[in-house]
Amino acid sequence: MVNAILKFVACCRTAGYRISTSEVVDCLNHLQLIDMLEEEDFRAALRANFAKSRREQAQFDRLYHLFFHELRQDIDLDDADSMTEKMEDVLQALQEQANGDRSRRAILDFLSGDPMGFLEIMRRLQNEEVDVSQGRKFNLGPLASRLQVMVQLNDVRGRVERILEDNPFHYAAETRRGLARRFESQLERAYELLLRESRPHNESLKLARTHEQYLRQLGERPFASLTPKEIEQVREVIDRLVRKLKDIVSRRYAASSRGVLDVKKTLRRADRYLGIPMEIRFKKRPPKKGKVVTLCDISSSVWAAARFMLNILYSLQECFTKVNSFVFVSGLAEVTDIFENEEINHAIEKVLKEVDIDYLAQTDYGETFRQFRDKHMDALNKKTTLIIIGDARSNYFHPEDRILEEMREKCRRLIWLNPEPESSWNTGDSEMFAYKPHCHELRECRNLNQLVDFVEELIL
Numbered sequence: 001m002v003n004a005i006l007k008f009v010a011c012c013r014t015a016g017y018r019i020s021t022s023e024v025v026d027c028l029n030h031l032q033l034i035d036m037l038e039e040e041d042f043r044a045a046l047r048a049n050f051a052k053s054r055r056e057q058a059q060f061d062r063l064y065h066l067f068f069h070e071l072r073q074d075i076d077l078d079d080a081d082s083m084t085e086k087m088e089d090v091l092q093a094l095q096e097q098a099n100g101d102r103s104r105r106a107i108l109d110f111l112s113g114d115p116m117g118f119l120e121i122m123r124r125l126q127n128e129e130v131d132v133s134q135g136r137k138f139n140l141g142p143l144a145s146r147l148q149v150m151v152q153l154n155d156v157r158g159r160v161e162r163i164l165e166d167n168p169f170h171y172a173a174e175t176r177r178g179l180a181r182r183f184e185s186q187l188e189r190a191y192e193l194l195l196r197e198s199r200p201h202n203e204s205l206k207l208a209r210t211h212e213q214y215l216r217q218l219g220e221r222p223f224a225s226l227t228p229k230e231i232e233q234v235r236e237v238i239d240r241l242v243r244k245l246k247d248i249v250s251r252r253y254a255a256s257s258r259g260v261l262d263v264k265k266t267l268r269r270a271d272r273y274l275g276i277p278m279e280i281r282f283k284k285r286p287p288k289k290g291k292v293v294t295l296c297d298i299s300s301s302v303w304a305a306a307r308f309m310l311n312i313l314y315s316l317q318e319c320f321t322k323v324n325s326f327v328f329v330s331g332l333a334e335v336t337d338i339f340e341n342e343e344i345n346h347a348i349e350k351v352l353k354e355v356d357i358d359y360l361a362q363t364d365y366g367e368t369f370r371q372f373r374d375k376h377m378d379a380l381n382k383k384t385t386l387i388i389i390g391d392a393r394s395n396y397f398h399p400e401d402r403i404l405e406e407m408r409e410k411c412r413r414l415i416w417l418n419p420e421p422e423s424s425w426n427t428g429d430s431e432m433f434a435y436k437p438h439c440h441e442l443r444e445c446r447n448l449n450q451l452v453d454f455v456e457e458l459i460l
Helices: 002-014 021-031 039-050 054-070 077-096 102-111 116-133 141-166 173-195 203-220 228-252 263-273 303-315 336-341 344-354 365-375 401-410 432-438 448-459
Strands: 291-297 322-328 332-334 384-389 413-418 441-444
Touching: 002 021, 002 039, 002 054, 002 116, 021 039, 039 054, 077 102, 077 141, 077 173, 102 116, 102 141, 102 173, 116 141, 116 173, 141 173, 203 228, 203 448, 228 303, 228 448, 291 303, 291 365, 303 322, 303 336, 303 344, 303 384, 303 448, 322 336, 322 365, 332 365, 336 344, 365 401, 384 401, 401 413, 401 432, 413 432, 441 448
Parallel strands: 291 322, 291 384, 384 413, 413 441
Antiparallel strands: 322 332
């Protein structure tokens, strides 16, 4: 039994397991404490000593079954010695035809009950596939290697059939049939190992990567084409983003009670200690937060993107001194109080139901800018970032781009987010190119990935 355990350990090591000599000794000691005729106890003792992770445990069960079940001698005990000798005669004849081919020798060793060489080939093939999965997507190298081994298996099968048919050893017909069944059984097991699809080392990691890939694909979907289920998923992504950004900003302002590092004062104090900064000095005034004013087109063509932008901005209110919001179609209405006093999703519903705006009217950016200049221009100052969310389609009304220039002069930055693809700007009734010279920044913002990129730049 010790020799069988040592041979099994060698197979495990060939399959990639790291098994030390002390672990083998521990396993042999544990086997003395159990009834080795009870297979469950026997297998549990081997697995406890040799399989150290969940991944290795799954592979261990397959390797155990292969070694102790699939490769066992399924013949009558009375004929065991003679059948083994006859099988070795056939394999010796095949070895003489191998011409030093390592893969061919590994296959013949597998047929004789020694799987180590063949397992090494399987491990090498799996490593090739892992390398390809992390590199180029289309690479026929691993497939070609598997096909090469399959060709050799087919060749060995054909040579076995010819030897048994030619019968150079003058075996009886019943003996030849028994040998044919034995060889066929071993070859089928080799085929199963070769064709078994390699599994990733970490199933949970694969699921995580698949989920990340799905989220990236979801992030490329235009807001206007999202299904109700996808909208909920986008909200979940936004919630995670908001928590992440809040955490970053809170750490940035965590020193508000003591101020930020004052490099000049620290270096001056260091003169007392031969240039070593023993006393760290801080500025008393913490970093200033910015103010944001948003103008959101809530016509049907833009609202899908605008609602998510408002969701993020008001979830991050504490990152700004103030967030003032206005919505418009052909007229303008301030909705700052609604967003400050209501939960964000309820606030969005309330905007659609209670704000005094004709949602069926034709969008008029010129009229919107006129109303903002006349009633709300004092909301802008040199600490304000003005964000306009809209497609700039003004139904051929006057664009009033000169008023936009006045608004630009009043604020620190003017950013326009357009939910249409850039190829559609300035087509039809779009006035985007008329507004473009008056913007500090003009961005396409039609999906989650683009929105997240913008918000991270704005906050961080």
